[in-house]
Each structure stands twice: as C-alpha cells, then as structure tokens.
Amino acid sequence: MGASAPGGWFARMGPIGHHGAMQHPAVRLVVLNYNGGELVQRCVAHLEQLDWPRERLDLVVVDNDSSDGSDRELEQRFPKVRLVRSGGNLGFPANNLALRDLDGVDYVGLVNNDAFVEPGWLAALVDVLEADPKVGAACPKIVLATQFVELRIQSPTWRPPGDGRDLGVRISGLRAGGADLFGEAGFGEGSWALEPGPPAEGPFRWLSGDATVRVPVAMGADAPASVEVRLAAAAPTRVSLSGGAAPVEVDVSSEPRWFAVPLGGAPHDVINNVGSVLVAGGWGADRGFLERDRGQYDDAQDVFAWCGAGVLFRPEMLADIGLFDERFFMYYEDTDLSWRGRARGWRFRYTPAAVMRHVHAATSVEGSAMFQYHVERNRLLMLLKNAPRRMVLEALVGFVTATASYALRDVVRPVLRGQRPRFGLVRARLGSLFGFARLAPAMWADRRRLRARQTVPDRAITGWAVRR
Numbered sequence: 001m002g003a004s005a006p007g008g009w010f011a012r013m014g015p016i017g018h019h020g021a022m023q024h025p026a027v028r029l030v031v032l033n034y035n036g037g038e039l040v041q042r043c044v045a046h047l048e049q050l051d052w053p054r055e056r057l058d059l060v061v062v063d064n065d066s067s068d069g070s071d072r073e074l075e076q077r078f079p080k081v082r083l084v085r086s087g088g089n090l091g092f093p094a095n096n097l098a099l100r101d102l103d104g105v106d107y108v109g110l111v112n113n114d115a116f117v118e119p120g121w122l123a124a125l126v127d128v129l130e131a132d133p134k135v136g137a138a139c140p141k142i143v144l145a146t147q148f149v150e151l152r153i154q155s156p157t158w159r160p161p162g163d164g165r166d167l168g169v170r171i172s173g174l175r176a177g178g179a180d181l182f183g184e185a186g187f188g189e190g191s192w193a194l195e196p197g198p199p200a201e202g203p204f205r206w207l208s209g210d211a212t213v214r215v216p217v218a219m220g221a222d223a224p225a226s227v228e229v230r231l232a233a234a235a236p237t238r239v240s241l242s243g244g245a246a247p248v249e250v251d252v253s254s255e256p257r258w259f260a261v262p263l264g265g266a267p268h269d270v271i272n273n274v275g276s277v278l279v280a281g282g283w284g285a286d287r288g289f290l291e292r293d294r295g296q297y298d299d300a301q302d303v304f305a306w307c308g309a310g311v312l313f314r315p316e317m318l319a320d321i322g323l324f325d326e327r328f329f330m331y332y333e334d335t336d337l338s339w340r341g342r343a344r345g346w347r348f349r350y351t352p353a354a355v356m357r358h359v360h361a362a363t364s365v366e367g368s369a370m371f372q373y374h375v376e377r378n379r380l381l382m383l384l385k386n387a388p389r390r391m392v393l394e395a396l397v398g399f400v401t402a403t404a405s406y407a408l409r410d411v412v413r414p415v416l417r418g419q420r421p422r423f424g425l426v427r428a429r430l431g432s433l434f435g436f437a438r439l440a441p442a443m444w445a446d447r448r449r450l451r452a453r454q455t456v457p458d459r460a461i462t463g464w465a466v467r468r
Contacts, residue, residue: 025106030098034064036113091329102315109312114359124353125312136317136346139306140354147267148214154240157209172204173230186214188290217267232256269293275303275350280465284335304464305338332378339386343454376432403429
C-alpha cells in the first residue's frame with residue numbers, strides 16, 4: 001500500500017504552493033449518504049481525523065432521503081458537520097447540492113459514504129493540485145475495505161452448447177468458523193457473473209478451469225486456519241483446492257456439497273481503483289480492479305479519469321465544464337464528467353500517497369437489477385453525449401447484437417428444447433435500451449453544445465482507450 005505523503009503539509013518549511021507559508025487551502029469534502037447506517041458514521045469519523053486543520057476543512061453530508069435514521073445520528077454524533085437534505089433520492093448527482101456554491105473554497109472533494117480515508121489522504125491530494133494548475137482532479141489509491149487470502153480452485157472444463165464459455169465447477173457458498181463469507185468474497189478473473197440457482201442451492205457463480213476466490217479477512221485480524229467452500233458440477237469431476245497450505249483433492253458432483261480447505265499465508269490488500277480507464281469500445285473501468293496490491297501502482301501518473309468514490313477537484317474545472325449530469329442518477333456520471341474535462345484540456349492525476357478503503361458497491365449492490373439497468377443505459381448515454389460518432393454507432397450495434405445473442409441463448413433455445421426460458425438478462429437489457437432511447441434526444445442536444453466548446457481533438461481523448 002502506498003504510504004501517506006511524507007510529513008504532509010505540516011512538515012514543509014517555507015512557502016506552501018500558491019497559498020503561501022503556514023496557509024492551508026480551504027477544502028470542502030462532500031459525503032453523499034443514502035441509508036449508510038454505521039458505514040457513513042465510520043466514514044465521517046475518519047474524515048474528522050484527517051491531518052488537516054479543522055478550521056480549514058468544511059465537511060458536508062448530503063443526505064439523499066435516508067430512511068434508516070443515519071442522517072439523525074450524524075447530526076447528533078458530528079455537530080461540526082453540515083447536513084444538507086436533498087428532499088428526495090436524487091442518486092449520485094445529489095453531490096451537486098454541495099458543489100455549486102464554492103466561494104472561498106480552494107478545493108472540493110467527494111468521499112463515498114462506504115469509504116474510509118487514511119489521515120494523510122487529503123494532504124497528498126492537495127499536493128498534486130498545488131503542483132500543477134492544469135490538473136483538474138486528483139485521485140487516490142482505493143483498496144477494498146477488507147484484506148484477503150486466496151483460494152485457488154482448479155478443475156476440468158466443459159462448454160455448454162451455444163454458450164461459448166469454458167465452465168469448470170460452480171460455487172454457491174463460502175464460510176469460516178460458521179460465518180457466511182460468500183457475499184464478501186472476491187471474484188475476479190476465472191469467475192463468471194452471479195446467477196440465480198434453485199432454492200436448495202441459491203445464487204451461484206460458474207468458475208473456469210483455474211479460478212481464484214478471495215477469502216475476506218477483517219483488517220487487523222488473522223486469517224482463519226481453514227475455510228469451507230460449497231461446490232457443484234454439471235457432471236462428477238475431480239477438483240483441486242489450494243489455500244496456500246497443503247492442496248486438497250475432492251470429488252464434486254451435481255449436488256452442492258461443502259468441502260474444507262486449509263489456509264496459509266498472510267492477508268493482503270486488493271485494489272478497487274487507481275484511477276479509471278477508457279476501455280476500447282466505450283466502457284469505463286477501474287484501473288487495477290481486483291488486482292493484488294504488490295506495489296505495482298506506487299508511482300504517481302496521469303490517468304484517463306477518476307472514480308467518484310474518492311476525488312479532489314479544482315473548482316475552476318467545475319466552473320468550466322459543469323457538474324454531474326442529474327439524468328444519469330447512478331453510474332457513468334463520473335466518466336461523463338471526466339470526458340467533458342478532457343475535452344476542455346484538463347488533466348487528471350493519480351497519487352498512491354493518498355489511500356482510502358472502500359466497501360465496493362455497498363449501496364447499489366453490484367449485479368442487482370438497478371445496477372444493470374443504469375450501467376448499460378448510462379454507458380450508451382455517456383458515449384452519445386461525448387464520443388465520436390463511429391464509437392457511438394459501434395456501441396449501439398454491439399449492444400443490440402449482444403442482446404439478441406442473449407435472447408437466443410436464454411429464451412429461444414430453451415423454448416425449442418422444452419425448457420423454461422430465462423428472461424431476466426434480456427428484459428434488463430431491453431429496459432436499458434428503452435431508457436437510453438427516451439433520453440437520447442436531450443443528450444444529442446447536449447452533444448452539439450459540448451462539441452462547440454471542445455478544445456481537444458477526439459483522437460487525443462480516445463487514444464487513452466485500452467484493450468481488455
């Protein structure tokens with residue numbers, strides 16, 4: 001993990017940036033809360049422990065119509081924190097309520113209500129913005145809130161007709177010491193999306209022939225001596241399980257069963273975001289997502305975009321490009337704002353010296369119907385608003401083609417075989433497409449206005465795209 005900036009602002013002698021000696025910039029930090037429960041209390045407690053003079057720090061919580069009482073508890077526990085009530089659930093763009101009036105504010109930042117900053121987080125981000133007036137936003141190293149030990153699952157694979165995936169076994173449970181860890185486990189390369197299963201099994205994930213499952217370990221705790229994993233297969237198969245200790249060979253059948261695996265090795269951090277990337281085809285993605293933190297991102301550098309879970313803005317950039325698009329509600333609003341900034345010549349810089357921990361997708365629940373709808377719809381809206389025409393067209397054609405393929409796989413073929421069709425994914429994608437169509441005329445109008453103000457050629461923006 002990257003260390004905090006050495007000494008931060010307090011260790012410097014002489015002038016400090018363009019604000020002069022002994023003068024800390026005035027910073028506003030905004031936390032958006034929606035039923036944050038104990039997480040938002042912890043988030044604000046960490047912000048109050050920042051290495052920054054309290055008189056130069058304005059902490060604002062925008063409450064998005066919470067119903068769990070977390071807003072009232074914040075008022076009682078943190079009387080120095082300003083609480084702004086949105087009057088309704090406005091989604092992520094409710095942050096705008098604290099981003100409009102920035103008189104007297106040198107820098108303004110966002111912190112997710114499920115994120116916890118380290119003491120030197122703010123000083124390191126301010127250092128970046130003070131060093132270069134062309135940098136419009138500075139972003140931190142974001143790691144997942146818990147640490148992990150790794151469980152490797154290896155098995156033969158098979159390919160279902162018309163599916164295209166090489167599948168090994170499916171996993172539907174993970175536990176240690178009687179505690180259910182499946183919902184907190186990390187699934188990255190080698191695993192497929194969560195799927196609904198029969199009542200006796202519940203939700204499951206297909207794994208490839210060689211997959212790594214990350215077993216969560218609370219910060220400061222020792223890893224459990226062993227873990228139990230529930231596995232099933234399409235047909236009886238031999239599976240190798242290794243958790244850093246002696247590997248275990250087990251026989252897995254079509255009936256889900258629990259298998260014990262000894263664990264070994266120290267818990268480690270896993271990256272959530274170290275700046276955001278533009279993926280070829282027009283997707284926004286977390287740079288370094290789910291990689292083990294081995295120090296591979298310990299160098300500061302410019303990035304295509306930043307993640308809204310934690311970022312510090314230069315107010316001049318926001319005055320130039322505007323705030324979050326309130327029609328997006330959730331997801332891709334940060335990519336949209338980043339693209340608009342790039343089109344006007346602003347740069348974004350990642351610094352590993354600023355560290356925060358994040359409970360990934362704690363509010364929206366990644367993989368939920370709400371998540372799927374907004375991610376797919378907003379990606380298309382973001383591209384229509386900002387991207388070159390060819391990229392927009394290719395994205396639309398690709399989306400429609402993929403939806404037709406899923407309809408063939410999940411609806412048409414099961415019906416022809418006398419099986420029950422699965423409408424969930426196709427229905428969700430069609431909903432996203434119709435939602436895009438409703439907002440497309442307004443986005444096209446915005447596109448024309450933004451293109452008239454664009455100062456950076458498209459190729460300089462899309463040249464950031466990476467292939468995955």
